[in-house]
Amino acid sequence: MMRRMVTSPVAALVFRLILGVIFIYSGIMKAADPMGFAQSIVNYRILPDVMINPSAILLPWVEIIIGGSFLLGILIRGCALVSAVLFAIFGCALTANVVRGFDVACGCFSTSVEAGSINEFYILRDIVLLAMAVHILFYENGLASVRLLYQKILNQPD
Amino acid sequence: MDGDSGLQRLRKGVYQSIILVVFGVVIGAGFNTLNPQGIPWVGEWPQEAGAVISYDGLQPISVEEAKMFHEAGVALFLDVRGYDASQRSHLPGARNIPMEEAENRISEIREMADAGMIVITYCHGVGCALAARLAQVLKAHGVPSVRPLVSGWSDWVNAGYPVEGGGA
Numbered sequence: 590m591m592r593r594m595v596t597s598p599v600a601a602l603v604f605r606l607i608l609g610v611i612f613i614y615s616g617i618m619k620a621a622d623p624m625g626f627a628q629s630i631v632n633y634r635i636l637p638d639v640m641i642n643p644s645a646i647l648l649p650w651v652e653i654i655i656g657g658s659f660l661l662g663i664l665i666r667g668c669a670l671v672s673a674v675l676f677a678i679f680g681c682a683l684t685a686n687v688v689r690g691f692d693v694a695c696g697c698f699s700t701s702v703e704a705g706s707i708n709e710f711y712i713l714r715d716i717v718l719l720a721m722a723v724h725i726l727f728y729e730n731g732l733a734s735v736r737l738l739y740q741k742i743l744n745q746p747d
Numbered sequence: 748m749d750g751d752s753g754l755q756r757l758r759k760g761v762y763q764s765i766i767l768v769v770f771g772v773v774i775g776a777g778f779n780t781l782n783p784q785g786i787p788w789v790g791e792w793p794q795e796a797g798a799v800i801s802y803d804g805l806q807p808i809s810v811e812e813a814k815m816f817h818e819a820g821v822a823l824f825l826d827v828r829g830y831d832a833s834q835r836s837h838l839p840g841a842r843n844i845p846m847e848e849a850e851n852r853i854s855e856i857r858e859m860a861d862a863g864m865i866v867i868t869y870c871h872g873v874g875c876a877l878a879a880r881l882a883q884v885l886k887a888h889g890v891p892s893v894r895p896l897v898s899g900w901s902d903w904v905n906a907g908y909p910v911e912g913g914g915a
Binding site: 623638649650 | 763766767772785831871875
């Protein structure tokens with residue numbers, strides 16, 4: 590019973606929708622202000638200079654694409670894997686700065702420094718999101734996805 | 748498909764990831780080209796990762812102290828952040844002095860300093876190097892009483908002190 594709850598495809602669907610909304614929102618906020626997002630990345634002091642602008646240009650769009658695919662249910666496992674990797678990288682960056690005691694604006698959902706600086710709560714949140722992504726990767730079964738809908742239409746007898 | 752083992756799922760995930768990332772990269776690059784607010788692929792980031800900030804010969808100032816000077820009406824804040832960030836919001840009465848403009852605006856700053864203002868430079872937050880760098884430049888040009896705000900904009904805002912401008 591417990592195991593069935595943990596591995597439930599319904600849970601995977603709920604997580605998928607949550608991550609989808611989060612990625613679309615955070616992607617749009619960052620895509621709208623590439624310069625601000627680049628500054629956020631600089632503040633983390635993790636990436637070398639040459640990688641800062643390319644990341645600021647491309648990352649928001651990868652997020653938007655993943656968010657959209659999550660919501661529609663297209664290439665779900667790919668979305669889950671990319672988001673797990675992103676959360677893992679981001680978790681390391683957060684931890685490095687919290688441990689170093691640097692005061693960095695999160696840059697998660699807003700490129701504004703008023704958004705407040707990072708702390709342990711952000712790391713915890715990141716781990717929860719990472720867990721959701723991993724869960725989706727291993728337990729989603731295409732529930733409420735465009736892929737299944739497509740298959741259903743194809744298999745319908747006329 | 749439901750019978751996929753963990754390894755199969757992972758493998759499928761890797762293939763799909765490549766498609767998604769390529770898609771994101773193409774759209775991102777395209778959007779950046781068309782977007783009037785697009786940014787260059789290689790940016791000039793003076794505060795390179797791990798930059799050592801030199802406060803040599805400077806007297807750094809804390810946000811509390813800076814606020815006292817501000818309340819006493821003798822603080823002249825110089826915002827070394829980029830134009831956009833500064834436009835959005837800045838410390839009260841701050842003037843935006845990006846590094847590249849520093850040399851041209853020294854006389855203007857010196858005038859204020861000579862009139863008894865404490866010149867306080869600031870950038871984004873702890874670890875941003877520009878406030879100290881601008882302070883060094885001003886000091887080298889003989890501007891008296893220049894002090895870099897160590898923890899910068901973010902700590903000022905976190906302390907709930909007043910700012911000017913539109914906000915987020």
